[in-house]
Amino acid sequence: MSALLFFIAAIGVIAGAIGVVTLSNPFYSVLALVGHLLSLAVLFLLLRAEFVAAAQVVVYAGAVMVLYVFVVAYVGGEEQSLDEQLTRRARSRGADGRKLAGTLFAGALLVELFIALLGSGLKAVSSVGAPYAPGPRAFGTPAYIGNLLLTRFLLVFEAASLLLLIAAVGGVVLARRRGGLEGEADEGPRYTPLDILRPLGTGTMTEGVEGLALAHARSGEHDDGDAHGGGW
Amino acid sequence: MNIGWYLAVSAVVFCVGAFGVMTRRNPLVVLLCLELMLNGANLALVAFSRMWGNGDGQILALVVMTVAACEVCIGLGMIVAIHRRRLPIDVDELRELQG
Numbered sequence: 001m002s003a004l005l006f007f008i009a010a011i012g013v014i015a016g017a018i019g020v021v022t023l024s025n026p027f028y029s030v031l032a033l034v035g036h037l038l039s040l041a042v043l044f045l046l047l048r049a050e051f052v053a054a055a056q057v058v059v060y061a062g063a064v065m066v067l068y069v070f071v072v073a074y075v076g077g078e079e080q081s082l083d084e085q086l087t088r089r090a091r092s093r094g095a096d097g098r099k100l101a102g103t104l105f106a107g108a109l110l111v112e113l114f115i116a117l118l119g120s121g122l123k124a125v126s127s128v129g130a131p132y133a134p135g136p137r138a139f140g141t142p143a144y145i146g147n148l149l150l151t152r153f154l155l156v157f158e159a160a161s162l163l164l165l166i167a168a169v170g171g172v173v174l175a176r177r178r179g180g181l182e183g184e185a186d187e188g189p190r191y192t193p194l195d196i197l198r199p200l201g202t203g204t205m206t207e208g209v210e211g212l213a214l215a216h217a218r219s220g221e222h223d224d225g226d227a228h229g230g231g232w
Numbered sequence: 233m234n235i236g237w238y239l240a241v242s243a244v245v246f247c248v249g250a251f252g253v254m255t256r257r258n259p260l261v262v263l264l265c266l267e268l269m270l271n272g273a274n275l276a277l278v279a280f281s282r283m284w285g286n287g288d289g290q291i292l293a294l295v296v297m298t299v300a301a302c303e304v305c306i307g308l309g310m311i312v313a314i315h316r317r318r319l320p321i322d323v324d325e326l327r328e329l330q331g
Contacts, residue, residue: 014241021252043238049290068264068308071311074315075312089252102254106254110244116311148287149291158289167303169311171308175308202274
């Protein structure tokens with residue numbers, strides 16, 4: 001039963017991987033990757049890695065793939081202009097050479113990996129894995145993983161959280177609007193009805209920082225400062 | 233099932249991903265193929281973890297998933313920034329890193 005499940009999941013994994021590489025529409029590539037990830041989660045379950053399988057489905061196939069779908073919908077929808085297609089056709093000879101080189105490289109890598117795996121002489125590779133310890137099963141459960149993460153691998157855990165923070169800040173910095181959109185620059189400063197009713201010097205943040213006179217002297221040239229400084 | 237079967241599947245997935253990274257030109261698909269390579273490595277890690285009955289490989293697989301999520305975040309942010317500047321979304325056209 002587990003052998004049957006393994007082969008079904010393995011076929012799903014490899015078919016999903018090939019689909020990602022060969023499908024021409026990026027949107028279908030993302031969908032193929034979702035199928036690949038779900039099949040891979042089945043393989044993880046067969047290897048008694050329940051928590052990793054759950055995280056794979058929730059984080060990867062859920063959140064990360066939704067992000068991909070959004071970016072594909074944002075970026076990939078535009079049509080190619082004609083001269084772009086012409087240069088593309090002129091470069092198709094180069095594409096053949098690249099495809100050949102890629103095939104050769106991937107084939108060589110595959111042969112090398114198989115030699116490394118099957119000729120490694122590790123006895124344990126041809127076994128079904130470590131025997132179970134007696135008692136209630138602990139290996140791979142969330143409690144087991146959490147215990148390891150908070151005791152032996154605490155430094156790794158903290159480093160991963162710091163890495164996630166850096167990546168979040170980097171994503172915001174990379175994807176922000178620099179200098180605003182084109183239509184935004186010639187808009188004046190935004191007034192709300194409260195600005196008309198409010199008497200001078202009643203504590204906006206600009207007045208608090210710069211002083212009353214300076215803030216109101218600056219409010220005339222407000223749009224320049226806003227368009228360049230306040231990109232986000 | 234022998235652990236060797238899982239390792240063979242992970243090797244195939246890794247090589248398919250490497251092929252995609254080398255041949256595809258859309259950076260979105262290149263990122264997807266990088267995910268494939270990371271997933272191949274993850275499968276090997278979990279298989280080795282099962283082989284020794286030791287959880288370290290699973291922890292490393294989780295860390296690899298974290299790194300992959302960060303890579304996706306940065307990569308997609310770069311693609312969105314490239315798209316904002318109306319540059320072509322094509323890794324052959326984007327030869328220069330200078331903005």
